[in-house]
Amino acid sequence: MIYEGDLKGAQQRLRELLDGSARAVAFTGAGISTECGIPDFRSPGGLWTQNKPIPFDVFVAHKAARNEAWRRKFAMEEAFAGAQPGRGHRALARLLGHGRLAGVITQNIDGLHQASGVPDDALVELHGNGTYATCLDCGARYELAWVKERFDAAGGIAPDCPACDGPVKTATISFGQAMPEREMARADALTKVSDLFIVIGSSLVVFPAAGFPLKARQKGARLIILNREPTEFDEVADLVVRAEIGDVLAPFAGDG
The missing domain is CATH 3.30.1600.10 (SIR2/SIRT2 'Small Domain')
Incomplete structure (x- = not known):
């Protein structure tokens, strides 16, 4: 299901999928930080x-x-x-605090997840x-x-x-530098046990990081993709929302 323009409908479906999940995992890319000025x-x-x-x-x-x-x-x-954490960062920190997320895997290097209150033991920094x-x-x-x-x-x-x-x-992690083994193992473990995998603001073209959403889907997890632009994984996702990340996640951040 793809939502473009129906923000309330997308938020309602996202809430339903979260309510039905026991081990949701978020996977974030640069798009979650653009409203922060990055x-x-x-x-x-x-x-x-x-x-x-x-x-x-x-x-x-x-x-x-x-x-x-x-x-x-x-x-x-x-x-x-x-730069300060945006609505997307605050939403994930709030969901973690309420026990609605098992962890956050990020491709970002800006430290805004930590600044929003996401603890180190719940955050995997792949890059x-x-x-x-x-x-x-x-x-x-x-x-x-x-x-x-x-x-x-x-x-x-x-x-x-x-x-x-x-x-x-x-x-x-620069181009040509080996991926961090410990963080890759942590991300793999979270992915394998997830029942809902939420991609937020990632174009899903940088591998091996972009392989985790597909692995989660193959293991039986439902897949959500929140991104302004289409991705190559949209066709296998259960929910695709093409809109501004902060607008979609504002209610989950307590912003209305």
Whole structure:
């Protein structure tokens, strides 16, 4: 069933499916954060249209690539650092708090799920987190303020780890970088036990993350897709809602 324009009908059907679920899982992508002022990656004006991604092996091998990666990070940070959780984030946090969700799997790196009140033990970050940095060699954690202070003091030169001289990178998964085994295992476990899998704001084209909704459907879970644009998985979903995420989830956030 596809809803386009009938917002109240879509909200009612979503509520019915949630009421009939014992272990619902949410799967979020960039679309849940666009109303917070964070652009997505693929739409016109999205982040990938402005900067070609720096592959992981290039970042590791070349100091100049690390300098450029951090320059981009701090340029974006000025624009997005003040972003606050939107209605979609608040809705999921509220559903979790009421025991209506078993967990949240996200492709996002913006930290807005945590800021909305989603606890770490209920959140799986498949692509890492962009709100802090780590050393790729020894795993030491560094806050962004620490990196920026040294980056600026050195005239735009990325700092290395003081403990081991390894490269310091945001705690995100870059192109060509191995997916985090622990988080993939957690996502797989949640997917396998879910009876309702709710995709929110994902184009479902980035694999292996995009494989989880299909796996849930194959295991017998009902599948809901809330996204402004069509996805390749719409035809196998039980409910498709093409509308603004915040508008659809506002009642579940307590906003009416």
